[in-house]
Amino acid sequence: MNNMKIIKTNYIGLIPFLMVLFIFTITSCGEGRSHRGGETTNDSTSISQGGDIGDAENPDEIVPTHSYTKINKVTFYIENSASMFGYVNGYTQYIDVLTELAEKPDFARENTDRSFNFINGGEVIKITPIGDNPSQLRPKLNKKGYKCGDYKHSNLNEMFKIALNDANNGNISILISDGIYDVDAGSNSANAIVSQGKATRTKFIEKLSNSNVQTIMVKLKSDFNGSYYHVSKKGSTKINQPRPYYIWIIGESELLNKYFSTEYLSRLKGYESMARFLKTGTTKLPYQVTTYSKKGKYKPDQSNSNILNNVEMARNDGGFGFSIAVDYSSLPFSDVFFESIDNYTVDGHFTITKVERYDQIGKKLYGISFTPTHIITVHSDSKPYGKLVVNLKNKFPSWINNSGIENDKDIINDSRHTVGLQYLTQGIGDAYQEFSNKDNNIASFKIEINY
Numbered sequence: 001m002n003n004m005k006i007i008k009t010n011y012i013g014l015i016p017f018l019m020v021l022f023i024f025t026i027t028s029c030g031e032g033r034s035h036r037g038g039e040t041t042n043d044s045t046s047i048s049q050g051g052d053i054g055d056a057e058n059p060d061e062i063v064p065t066h067s068y069t070k071i072n073k074v075t076f077y078i079e080n081s082a083s084m085f086g087y088v089n090g091y092t093q094y095i096d097v098l099t100e101l102a103e104k105p106d107f108a109r110e111n112t113d114r115s116f117n118f119i120n121g122g123e124v125i126k127i128t129p130i131g132d133n134p135s136q137l138r139p140k141l142n143k144k145g146y147k148c149g150d151y152k153h154s155n156l157n158e159m160f161k162i163a164l165n166d167a168n169n170g171n172i173s174i175l176i177s178d179g180i181y182d183v184d185a186g187s188n189s190a191n192a193i194v195s196q197g198k199a200t201r202t203k204f205i206e207k208l209s210n211s212n213v214q215t216i217m218v219k220l221k222s223d224f225n226g227s228y229y230h231v232s233k234k235g236s237t238k239i240n241q242p243r244p245y246y247i248w249i250i251g252e253s254e255l256l257n258k259y260f261s262t263e264y265l266s267r268l269k270g271y272e273s274m275a276r277f278l279k280t281g282t283t284k285l286p287y288q289v290t291t292y293s294k295k296g297k298y299k300p301d302q303s304n305s306n307i308l309n310n311v312e313m314a315r316n317d318g319g320f321g322f323s324i325a326v327d328y329s330s331l332p333f334s335d336v337f338f339e340s341i342d343n344y345t346v347d348g349h350f351t352i353t354k355v356e357r358y359d360q361i362g363k364k365l366y367g368i369s370f371t372p373t374h375i376i377t378v379h380s381d382s383k384p385y386g387k388l389v390v391n392l393k394n395k396f397p398s399w400i401n402n403s404g405i406e407n408d409k410d411i412i413n414d415s416r417h418t419v420g421l422q423y424l425t426q427g428i429g430d431a432y433q434e435f436s437n438k439d440n441n442i443a444s445f446k447i448e449i450n451y
Contacts, residue, residue: 072170073113079177080118080146081154086226093270094222102134122153164207172251179246197423204431214253214278220270242415262334273399280436286370296320321379325372348388388447
């Protein structure tokens with residue numbers, strides 16, 4: 001993000017000439033290319049269609065038509081506006097992370113095609129190719145290397161559009177940025193940031209309307225020694241302190257689940273939090289009632305073990321409870337996500353008392369037709385009869401709103417917050433919600449409980 005602005009002049013006749021000259025300029029970083037309004041001067045950046053989706057009004061039918069076992073290509077877009085220079089002033093966690101991603105062991109082992117690019121600019125986005133080898137990236141990870149293209153501006157929404165367009169047909173995109181919108185210094189910055197968030201939503205809706213990609217958002221922190229360019233007012237402030245930045249990884253879910261596990265991403269230097277955004281048709285997962293933590297009496301139906309007959313509450317305190325074994329292995333979320341009771345809702349006279357990993361309960365359960373990953377224990381203090389529905393929700397992560405602030409007037413010594421981040425990320429979340437089931441459930445488990 002950078003609020004250094006171009007001064008308007010009365011020399012209107014020079015504008016077309018200067019624009020043409022700018023577009024075809026070869027910078028000190030290498031030969032660049034420009035991008036305006038979804039078009040590009042380089043054929044390697046094109047708008048392609050990803051996997052098909054089902055009826056948009058029936059998100060349960062969302063199914064990709066292609067299945068990829070390997071990544072075809074990884075395209076890196078590294079924002080190099082002046083606001084990013086502080087991250088490359090000396091060897092920082094930021095440089096360590098970029099180097100790790102560029103040299104990811106999976107990519108080296110499978111000889112994955114990679115493309116490294118700087119990206120910046122205002123109305124006209126400037127893309128500066130660095131090469132296709134990590135050895136070509138490393139010498140550029142410094143202030144001198146970053147000083148190319150139109151580094152006085154950063155149009156984050158156009159950067160998203162370019163990264164989204166490249167995420168198709170087994171290709172993934174990785175965008176690295178401080179996540180701060182560059183808004184007109186003459187406008188009301190708060191209103192402008194809200195508008196930018198809605199524009200982010202539009203970019204993602206345009207992509208999701210014809211493809212089924214997942215987006216991983218990772219928050220990291222790095223040492224920063226340089227100029228922070230203010231959104232709330234003109235000018236900049238010199239700071240030397242840790243600052244957050246963000247990585248967005250975009251591609252087909254099967255590839256992101258395979259190559260970018262929560263365990264891998266959480267080991268990156270300066271890692272703080274992450275979120276996954278994906279279309280949520282209610283996923284059909286194996287589940288089954290078990291006798292683990294059983295309280296009271298019941299008889300499983302002979303034709304369906306998730307129908308409980310002859311139910312009686314426990315005599316001592318009148319409660320009733322049991323556990324549900326679930327196989328979450330096909331979902332890309334972490335154990336922390338699955339084990340958080342806050343990520344569930346319950347329809348029926350029950351509450352969830354705990355969610356545990358199956359391999360940690362210290363007891364083997366028999367009679368289950370699959371290998372579970374987790375055990376959900378439910379309990380009722382009142383009459384439990386009827387239908388019980390346990391929903392795993394695709395909740396908006398709380399860390400995102402906790403990371404966003406309305407203005408940056410107190411940015412000195414603030415290593416946690418990013419101005420406007422809540423609007424940017426809400427825009428992404430809202431776009432995915434447009435193509436998800438109305439209740440935003442990832443999975444639902446239904447149990448019938450009879451007298």
